[in-house]
Amino acid sequence: MWENIATGFTLFLTVQNILAITVGVCLGVTVGAIPGLTATMAVALALPFTFALDPVTGILLLVGVYKGGVFGGSITAILIRAPGTPAAACTLLDGYPLAQKGQAGKAMNMALYASCIADFLSNLSLIFFASMIAGLALAFGPPEYFWLICFSLTVVISISGSSLTKGLISGLLGLLTSTIGLDLVYGTQRFTFDNFNLMAGVSYIPLLIGLFALPEAIDFYMRRIKPHVVKPADRSRVTRDEFRRSLPAILRGSFIGVIIGTIPGAGATAAAFLSYGEARRTSKSPETFGKGNIEGVAASEAGNNGVAGATLIPLLALGIPGDVVTAVILGAFMLQGLTPGPLMFQDNITIIYAIFIGIMLSSLVLFGSGKLAIRYFAKIADIPRHILLPIVLLFCVFGSYAVQSQMFDVGVMLAFGVLGYLMMKINMAAAPFLMGFILGPLFEDNLRRSFLISEDIGIFFRSPICWIFIAITLFSLFVGVRREVRSTRSKRRALREGQA
Amino acid sequence: MSTSDTTHRRGRQREIVFAALTLLAAILFGLFVIPAGVTQPASVKHLPLSPVFLPYLLTIAVGVFALVHLAEALFAPHIPDEDAQAPDPHPRWPLRLAALTGLLLIYLLLPETLGMLLTAILVTIVLMAMGGERRPQILLGVGIAVPLVVYLFFVHVAQVPMPEGLFEGWF
Numbered sequence: 259m260w261e262n263i264a265t266g267f268t269l270f271l272t273v274q275n276i277l278a279i280t281v282g283v284c285l286g287v288t289v290g291a292i293p294g295l296t297a298t299m300a301v302a303l304a305l306p307f308t309f310a311l312d313p314v315t316g317i318l319l320l321v322g323v324y325k326g327g328v329f330g331g332s333i334t335a336i337l338i339r340a341p342g343t344p345a346a347a348c349t350l351l352d353g354y355p356l357a358q359k360g361q362a363g364k365a366m367n368m369a370l371y372a373s374c375i376a377d378f379l380s381n382l383s384l385i386f387f388a389s390m391i392a393g394l395a396l397a398f399g400p401p402e403y404f405w406l407i408c409f410s411l412t413v414v415i416s417i418s419g420s421s422l423t424k425g426l427i428s429g430l431l432g433l434l435t436s437t438i439g440l441d442l443v444y445g446t447q448r449f450t451f452d453n454f455n456l457m458a459g460v461s462y463i464p465l466l467i468g469l470f471a472l473p474e475a476i477d478f479y480m481r482r483i484k485p486h487v488v489k490p491a492d493r494s495r496v497t498r499d500e501f502r503r504s505l506p507a508i509l510r511g512s513f514i515g516v517i518i519g520t521i522p523g524a525g526a527t528a529a530a531f532l533s534y535g536e537a538r539r540t541s542k543s544p545e546t547f548g549k550g551n552i553e554g555v556a557a558s559e560a561g562n563n564g565v566a567g568a569t570l571i572p573l574l575a576l577g578i579p580g581d582v583v584t585a586v587i588l589g590a591f592m593l594q595g596l597t598p599g600p601l602m603f604q605d606n607i608t609i610i611y612a613i614f615i616g617i618m619l620s621s622l623v624l625f626g627s628g629k630l631a632i633r634y635f636a637k638i639a640d641i642p643r644h645i646l647l648p649i650v651l652l653f654c655v656f657g658s659y660a661v662q663s664q665m666f667d668v669g670v671m672l673a674f675g676v677l678g679y680l681m682m683k684i685n686m687a688a689a690p691f692l693m694g695f696i697l698g699p700l701f702e703d704n705l706r707r708s709f710l711i712s713e714d715i716g717i718f719f720r721s722p723i724c725w726i727f728i729a730i731t732l733f734s735l736f737v738g739v740r741r742e743v744r745s746t747r748s749k750r751r752a753l754r755e756g757q758a
Numbered sequence: 759m760s761t762s763d764t765t766h767r768r769g770r771q772r773e774i775v776f777a778a779l780t781l782l783a784a785i786l787f788g789l790f791v792i793p794a795g796v797t798q799p800a801s802v803k804h805l806p807l808s809p810v811f812l813p814y815l816l817t818i819a820v821g822v823f824a825l826v827h828l829a830e831a832l833f834a835p836h837i838p839d840e841d842a843q844a845p846d847p848h849p850r851w852p853l854r855l856a857a858l859t860g861l862l863l864i865y866l867l868l869p870e871t872l873g874m875l876l877t878a879i880l881v882t883i884v885l886m887a888m889g890g891e892r893r894p895q896i897l898l899g900v901g902i903a904v905p906l907v908v909y910l911f912f913v914h915v916a917q918v919p920m921p922e923g924l925f926e927g928w929f
């Protein structure tokens with residue numbers, strides 16, 4: 259083993275490899291920070307450059323872009339409430355309120371620390387537990403997935419904002435929106451009304467941009483003009499106490515990210531929301547979440563970056579891509595004449611070790627480039643709002659159009675922007691809508707696939723994994739509802755005392 | 759009547775209207791939109807396999823939660839919303855709303871004719887002016903340079919074929 263590691267290290271230690279990781283991470287951070295351009299798109303764009311590179315160099319370039327892209331999304335989520343990537347949508351819940359308080363620097367630094375720690379732990383899990391965790395993920399069938407998604411949906415309670423019923427309605431509307439398109443089993447149309455643009459459903463990126471970024475711009479023009487709603491970004495650092503307080507959320511988020519990352523299809527966005535929900539559930543001051551709690555930023559960033567390394571586990575161990583990005587990376591492996599899977603561990607173990615070493619280094623590079631990016635991107639918060647918001651709108655339109663090169667997606671973005679604005683006005687949280695929309699297809703797909711396997715409802719209780727998820731779903735519901743009831747009671751008590 | 763009472767009454771009314779409208783929307787959606795918008799295959803073996811199963815289930819759930827919210831708004835003491843923003847509309851908000859709607863429609867309808875770049879320049883400049891910017895060097899400098907740089911980035915780096923319109927072949 260040590261001989262293989264030494265050979266892998268020799269294979270890795272070249273200028274090209276270190277340069278590939280550095281360039282990849284920097285490119286990923288930049289592209290990830292642009293609303294509409296996702297980490298997936300960045301990896302796809304970098305793919306042609308790997309043709310002429312060595313296998314290790316090429317793969318490390320793509321992995322660097324991926325990891326940088328996941329972190330980069332948080333920058334604009336914090337600064338301008340426009341998540342660069344879907345996975346960063348959760349970061350804005352607390353990141354943007356912190357920026358409004360003039361603590362953008364602190365929020366971005368915490369996002370970076372959480373991202374790097376989660377990334378590092380995720381890489382370690384990739385190296386040590388690749389085959390074991392991948393084996394566990396293989397034990398998941400449709401019923402197990404169904405319960406996992408039910409558990410993930412309980413997070414809606416945590417992100418409902420001030421009204422639980424409104425949050426639940428928002429989540430249900432998100433689920434309902436996800437049903438638009440062709441039916442998965444029968445191929446019949448649902449709510450498309452013969453519009454071919456809707457046959458594949460509502461596009462994810464335009465919906466995300468519209469729901470979160472556009473309402474801010476609309477609201478700015480409808481109110482009395484305040485030139486600087488966002489205070490100038492300070493250069494504040496995360497204090498030792500804040501870091502100590504956030505560390506449990508980071509570690510828990512990393513763990514959640516690793517577990518979710520190993521399950522194909524679950525995704526970084528779900529991991530971020532789940533981690534955020536857990537951080538709020540276990541916090542001593544859950545009422546401060548959504549209003550600029552630094553632990554919220556730490557939890558969501560740890561969740562989405564924890565996925566980054568772990569999602570390579572099923573790819574490398576079994577040859578199964580965990581998400582779209584790893585599917586692109588799988589393509590890169592194939593182009594290099596390598597087939598990820600158990601045989602690769604036998605035949606090309608030195609390449610595997612070289613990639614592992616490079617991936618470990620990527621966490622350090624991410625830290626360095628992240629610090630640099632924060633310094634320069636923080637200046638965005640200093641731009642007056644009346645200049646910044648038209649530019650944000652510009653990115654919204656270009657980013658939405660870029661998804662499929664069609665104006666229809668711009669229309670979708672504008673429609674959901676108006677919906678997001680109305681939701682903002684009636685104090686209905688938009689995050690549950692997004693969560694419902696993301697998990698909707700997985701929820702329905704696994705529900706129906708389970709029924710296709712067996713018409714007996716007993717299939718949903720067939721394995722210990724099902725029972726574990728049922729138990730934690732019920733527990734999560736119980737804790738969430740109890741917390742909401744207690745919070746409402748204490749508010750009412752305070753109201754009565756205030757009136758007395 | 760104190761200001762606090764008026765605020766509570768208005769808050770309660772707002773929640774009642776929201777819940778009633780949501781309930782009404784759920785009923786209309788269940789009665790008209792789902793039957794018209796979802797094609798039901800002739801032979802569905804099992805109810806959960808039907809394309810209408812989830813839409814109906816979700817619509818019923820929306821209706822139930824709207825009812826719960828309505829009951830809360832009617833009978834429970836109203837708690838002032840902590841997140842509620844103080845209404846501070848612009849004095850000429852109807853005019854601004856019309857202008858903003860027009861500009862968003864321009865962003866949606868004109869790129870195919872004018873091109874994405876020219877449309878973006880036009881809208882960006884007007885929006886900055888609406889926001890209160892009066893310096894021509896900022897209006898023209900930022901309004902032209904930023905859309906141009908973003909356009910070039912998307913077209914040449916991200917390889918996204920943007921509508922060129924009047925500038926066909928220029929960039």
